Amino acid sequence: MDLVHLDDVRAAAADLAGRIVRTPLLPCPWDDELLLKPESLQPVGSFKLRGATHAIARLDPDRRALGVVTHSSGNHGQALAYAARQAGVPCTVVIPAGAPEIKIDQVRAYGAEVLIVPPAERLPAAERIVAERGRTLIPPFDDRRIIAGQGTVGLEIAEDLPDVEVVLVPVGGGGLASGVATAVKALRPGTAVYGVEPEYAADARESLTTGELVAWGVDRTYRTSADGLRTNLSALTFAHLRERLDGIVTVTEEQIVAAMARLVRRTRLVVEPSGAVATAARIFRAPDLPTGRTVAVVTGGNVDPAVLATAATDG
Numbered sequence: 001m002d003l004v005h006l007d008d009v010r011a012a013a014a015d016l017a018g019r020i021v022r023t024p025l026l027p028c029p030w031d032d033e034l035l036l037k038p039e040s041l042q043p044v045g046s047f048k049l050r051g052a053t054h055a056i057a058r059l060d061p062d063r064r065a066l067g068v069v070t071h072s073s074g075n076h077g078q079a080l081a082y083a084a085r086q087a088g089v090p091c092t093v094v095i096p097a098g099a100p101e102i103k104i105d106q107v108r109a110y111g112a113e114v115l116i117v118p119p120a121e122r123l124p125a126a127e128r129i130v131a132e133r134g135r136t137l138i139p140p141f142d143d144r145r146i147i148a149g150q151g152t153v154g155l156e157i158a159e160d161l162p163d164v165e166v167v168l169v170p171v172g173g174g175g176l177a178s179g180v181a182t183a184v185k186a187l188r189p190g191t192a193v194y195g196v197e198p199e200y201a202a203d204a205r206e207s208l209t210t211g212e213l214v215a216w217g218v219d220r221t222y223r224t225s226a227d228g229l230r231t232n233l234s235a236l237t238f239a240h241l242r243e244r245l246d247g248i249v250t251v252t253e254e255q256i257v258a259a260m261a262r263l264v265r266r267t268r269l270v271v272e273p274s275g276a277v278a279t280a281a282r283i284f285r286a287p288d289l290p291t292g293r294t295v296a297v298v299t300g301g302n303v304d305p306a307v308l309a310t311a312a313t314d315g
Helices: 006-016 048-057 061-066 075-087 101-109 119-133 144-150 152-160 175-187 203-210 235-244 253-267 273-284 305-314
Strands: 026-028 031-038 068-071 091-096 113-117 166-170 192-198 247-251 294-298
Touching: 006 048, 006 144, 006 152, 006 175, 031 152, 031 273, 048 075, 048 144, 068 075, 068 119, 075 091, 075 101, 091 101, 091 119, 101 113, 113 119, 144 152, 144 175, 144 235, 152 166, 152 175, 166 175, 166 273, 175 192, 175 235, 192 203, 192 273, 203 235, 203 247, 247 253, 247 273, 253 273, 253 305, 273 294
Parallel strands: 031 294, 068 091, 091 113, 166 192, 166 294, 192 247
Antiparallel strands: 026 031
């Protein structure tokens, strides 16, 4: 398996210069050893802009002219739609039914064509568009360009906090965790990088525990409110995590909601459930994690207004 390396992440950082926000590390008001990496501050509200922008930057002119397509529950779709508009590239986003309406509406607002299908049909539908219209598939995570782009999150953490001891990163399809672990372990080998999953979508934990790639069906993963983390690992991301991740923990739905509420109320960040899981691990799973200066990646803030209002008032 051809894994992504630090040079790939640095090349992605050069492609992204001036095109994305270099998000800060914010002190956590209730935990002096915790800093937050708020990727919710990206123009599209999530870290996904990094990988999408890098992938489009690497297309040759002929492929750009034919356009791009992806399948996404929302955040990657928004990111690709935004990056494609910035580059003048036609874009289609296949979205599984059940995704938050706020994410679907925003994909359309960025000018992309939207196709909504049953969750199990998202990839086949995208592949049909590739075959019929010649568009280039830019997957949400199963792509070296995407992993390298997401890895710039880890590159920035290592550069901005040289003495970081622990990095907590959410795991869905594994692209972000693969990239972050690649960059952090290359630059700071002594830093522990831990993945965090919802208990209701813990395919990565099972895969890493058994040593074999395991897939959970949508009947299991769609139980979690963290819609951005319902996707299974790919062979590519599994290979990265197996080699470079130090461990993985899970959090309950109640812990996700509590962490989201605390983030909204105490840090004034707009946070979606998927974006709160790393912080939830620090709050509720600390005995299972290494101690020391910790960075939790807050991956996104594209949340339904009603969910956000509940977090703000009931947290």
